[in-house]
Amino acid sequence: MWSLANITNSIHEALNNQFSAGWALFFEMLMAGIAVISLFAILGLVLVLMERKVSAWMQIRLGPNRVGPKGMLQSFADTLKLLVKEGLTPGGADKFLFNFAPVLAIIVAMLLMAPIAFAKDFQLWNLNIGVLYVSAISSVSVISILMAGWASNNKYSLMGAMRSGAQIVSYELSAGLAILSVVVLTGSLSLNDIILSQQNGWWIFKGHLPVLIAFVLFMIAVTAETNRAPFDLAEAESELTAGFHTEYSGMKFALFFLAEYVNVFIVCCIGATLFLGGWMPFHIGNWQQFNHIMDYIPSSIWFMGKTFFLIFLIMWFRWTFPRLRIDQLLTLEWKYLLPIGMINLLVVAAMAIGGWHF
Amino acid sequence: MFIKNYFKEVFSAIRSLLKGMRRTGYYFTHHKEIITQQYPDNRDTLNLPDRFKGEVVMPHDEKNEHRCTGCTACELACPNGTIKVITKFEINAEGKKKKAIDKLVYHLELCTMCNLCIVACPSDAIVMAQTFEHSVFNRSQLTKILNNPDSKIMEGIE
Numbered sequence: 001m002w003s004l005a006n007i008t009n010s011i012h013e014a015l016n017n018q019f020s021a022g023w024a025l026f027f028e029m030l031m032a033g034i035a036v037i038s039l040f041a042i043l044g045l046v047l048v049l050m051e052r053k054v055s056a057w058m059q060i061r062l063g064p065n066r067v068g069p070k071g072m073l074q075s076f077a078d079t080l081k082l083l084v085k086e087g088l089t090p091g092g093a094d095k096f097l098f099n100f101a102p103v104l105a106i107i108v109a110m111l112l113m114a115p116i117a118f119a120k121d122f123q124l125w126n127l128n129i130g131v132l133y134v135s136a137i138s139s140v141s142v143i144s145i146l147m148a149g150w151a152s153n154n155k156y157s158l159m160g161a162m163r164s165g166a167q168i169v170s171y172e173l174s175a176g177l178a179i180l181s182v183v184v185l186t187g188s189l190s191l192n193d194i195i196l197s198q199q200n201g202w203w204i205f206k207g208h209l210p211v212l213i214a215f216v217l218f219m220i221a222v223t224a225e226t227n228r229a230p231f232d233l234a235e236a237e238s239e240l241t242a243g244f245h246t247e248y249s250g251m252k253f254a255l256f257f258l259a260e261y262v263n264v265f266i267v268c269c270i271g272a273t274l275f276l277g278g279w280m281p282f283h284i285g286n287w288q289q290f291n292h293i294m295d296y297i298p299s300s301i302w303f304m305g306k307t308f309f310l311i312f313l314i315m316w317f318r319w320t321f322p323r324l325r326i327d328q329l330l331t332l333e334w335k336y337l338l339p340i341g342m343i344n345l346l347v348v349a350a351m352a353i354g355g356w357h358f
Numbered sequence: 359m360f361i362k363n364y365f366k367e368v369f370s371a372i373r374s375l376l377k378g379m380r381r382t383g384y385y386f387t388h389h390k391e392i393i394t395q396q397y398p399d400n401r402d403t404l405n406l407p408d409r410f411k412g413e414v415v416m417p418h419d420e421k422n423e424h425r426c427t428g429c430t431a432c433e434l435a436c437p438n439g440t441i442k443v444i445t446k447f448e449i450n451a452e453g454k455k456k457k458a459i460d461k462l463v464y465h466l467e468l469c470t471m472c473n474l475c476i477v478a479c480p481s482d483a484i485v486m487a488q489t490f491e492h493s494v495f496n497r498s499q500l501t502k503i504l505n506n507p508d509s510k511i512m513e514g515i516e
Contacts, residue, residue, distance in 0.1 A: 058382040062394045320382045321375060336368060 004300055005121035032124055036113050040106075040262055045075040047261040051315055058319040079254070087250035090153065097151035102248065102255035105144040109262040111137045115191055116269045119279050119300035123192065130191035131183055134270055135176055138225065141263065142168040145227075145244050148256070152247040160243025163233045163326055168225055170333040175221035177341035181207075181214040181348040182274045195278035200286070202277035208356075210347045215275045217341050222267035223314055224329070226260060230321040231329060238323075268310035272303065276310075279303040411471040412490040414441075414464055416483055416504040423512045424505055426483035428459040435478035440468040458511055466492060467500040481515050 011031070015024040049064070049072070056063025064071035089098055115130035117123040127133055142165055149161020183189060185207060186197045197203075203211050224231035235243040245256045272278060279299035283291045324332065350356075385391055395404060418424050428445045446460040462484075476484055484504065494500060 054386065057386045057389065057392075060385050060391050060393050062392055062396070316379060316382065316386075320378045340368075 003121075003298060004119045008122060036110055036124075039113070040109070040258060043262055043265050044258045045079065047265065047311065048075045048078065048257075050311070051261075054312065054315045055319045058316070082250060082254040085250035087252050088247075090247050092153040093247065094151040094153070097147050098247075099252070101144050101148035101151060102252045102259070104147065105141060105259035106255050106262075108137060108141045108144060109259050109266065111140075112263075112266045116266070117191055117195060117273065117278055118303055119298070122279075122300070126192055127190065129189045131179055131189045131194070131274075134191075134266075135172070135179060138263075138267075139168070139172055141259075144259075148248070149244040152244070154247050156240045156242075156246045157244050160233075160235065160240045160246070164227060164244060166326070167227070167231060167233055167329060170330060171221045171224035171231075171337075174217050174333060174337040174341045175225060177338070177345050178214040178218035178221060179270075179274060181211060181345050184345070184349050184352050185211070187352075191273055191278070195273060195280055198277035198280050200283055202275065202280070202282075204275045207348070207351070210344050210351060211275065213340065213344050214348065215271070217337055217344070218271055218275070219310070219313065219317075220337060222271065223317055224333075226263045226267055226314075228260070228264065228314060229318040230323050232323065233326055233329060264311060264314060265307065268307045268314065269303075271310050272306035276306045277302075278306075406488050409486075410488050410490075411473055411486040412488050413466055413471075413486070413492065414469065414475060414484050414504065415487040416462060417485060418506050418509055419512070422506055422509045424483055424509050425481045425512050425515050426459050426462060426505065427481055427511060427515055428457050429480065431478045431480060432475035432484060435474045437472065437474065438468050438470065440465050440470075441475055459505055462504040464502045464504050465500065466502060467497060483515075 012024070012028065015027055018024075019027070052074070053063045053071075055061075064074035067073045067077045089095055112134060114125040115123070115127045115133055145164045145168075146161045149157040149159075149164075152158070182194060182203055185203060186194045188194060188197070198206070200206075204215055207214075227233075227235060233243075235245070240246070245253055248256060279302050281291070281294040281297060281299070281302050283294060395406075397404065416424050416426060428443055430443045430445070433441045433443045442461075442463040442465075443459060444461040444463065445457055447455045448458045450456050471486070473486065476486055492500070
């Protein structure tokens with residue numbers, strides 16, 4: 001059957017026949033790097049267009065419909081515009097940090113791509129502590145935002161960065177607790193093991209109400225962590241012009257923009273892996289016939305479908321909910337999400353010990 | 359008690375958010391609700407709302423008669439001197455002098471489309487039209503006389 005794993009295996013064999021093991025590994029790493037960079041470019045184009053179309057339809061508008069058929073090429077035109085614009089560095093800015101911050105944002109996003117299983121046996125790095133790795137690296141993204149805000153030497157940028165720091169540090173806790181509830185049920189930190197444990201049903205169905213609550217908490221927390229509305233206090237268009245990237249222009253701005261969308265994609269990948277079974281097809285218990293039909297759909301399509309469903313959900317949040325003030329934001333985290341998450345984790349632990357899941 | 363209120367708050371918050379998501383989800387799936395007018399393309403089939411305010415006009419019937427009595431209520435109501443009513447005295451069939459309009463001058467370039475003159479008019483002589491393509495090359499073309507030449511007031515309008 002057609003699968004991405006076969007392609008990678010045949011490339012691996014061909015390279016090993018041609019070159020020595022060291023060179024083959026080098027070429028493989030090079031190809032993986034190119035694949036990740038091109039995935040970034042495609043994601044940027046697709047997600048920006050998707051966001052604009054979704055927002056337009058939710059607000060009873062048409063959205064981009066002039067460039068190319070049905071406005072499909074709008075994001076190409078935007079990218080071209082950003083590429084030819086001047087990347088200005090303000091006079092009072094810390095030049096090195098100012099130019100390094102967007103690169104750091106992209107590096108963090110790239111590092112997060114490593115442990116994600118995009119399809120069956122199609123993974124850059126099969127890490128046995130994948131969940132820990134993801135939650136550790138994703139907290140580095142706050143440094144790029146703080147760096148950008150500090151180096152800009154602009155009060156709007158600094159305020160946006162400080163807010164974002166408070167926000168990401170707080171919401172990481174409830175995201176971590178939500179992730180932990182699946183780790184407790186699976187008993188493994190490896191993303192591959194977590195996916196394999198969902199062979200006979202996804203955790204969101206197998207785990208009853210507690211895992212559903214954990215899923216809701218996870219979605220709220222990652223929306224806050226990626227600085228998207230209704231938690232877009234780091235950008236805060238209405239009061240801080242553009243928050244931490246006020247002073248950025250041209251390609252440096254585009255890198256921040258791209259990093260935001262790629263981060264959305266990555267957290268949705270993690271959400272799909274933990275709660276919706278990653279590349280695992282939709283299986284119902286022991287219905288062999290039904291499971292067999294579902295297996296015919298390639299695993300990469302399952303994974304992308306789930307991920308894009310979650311991305312759509314996050315976009316739906318953005319274009320429906322009213323924005324929060326900074327004190328409301330922290331109240332929501334510390335008085336609601338965190339206590340609920342902790343109690344929920346206890347319930348999940350009891351469930352895992354008692355084996356009260358399917 | 360506190361715990362009860364806490365959960366009540368959480369559930370009512372979730373319910374209201376879901377209600378909002380239902381509305382946007384409805385709009386997302388029902389594209390016929392889209393209200394955007396693709397203006398230069400659909401110039402012939404343009405569909406404007408009833409209350410769209412384009413410019414002030416004075417409707418005349420087929421006998422070239424209008425409903426304006428020349429009371430100058432619109433002139434007094436206008437906040438920025440857009441309307442000037444120039445009145446004259448007519449002698450009617452019974453030999454009595456009666457006030458009527460000679461010209462109702464309307465300066466479109468001063469008008470803010472605030473609708474106050476239409477509200478003020480006691481005899482509904484002026485209305486807002488839906489035309490909005492007002493650009494001209496000479497400013498003097500924006501000063502319009504709303505009543506047609508040789509038009510008369512309708513019978514029975516006091």
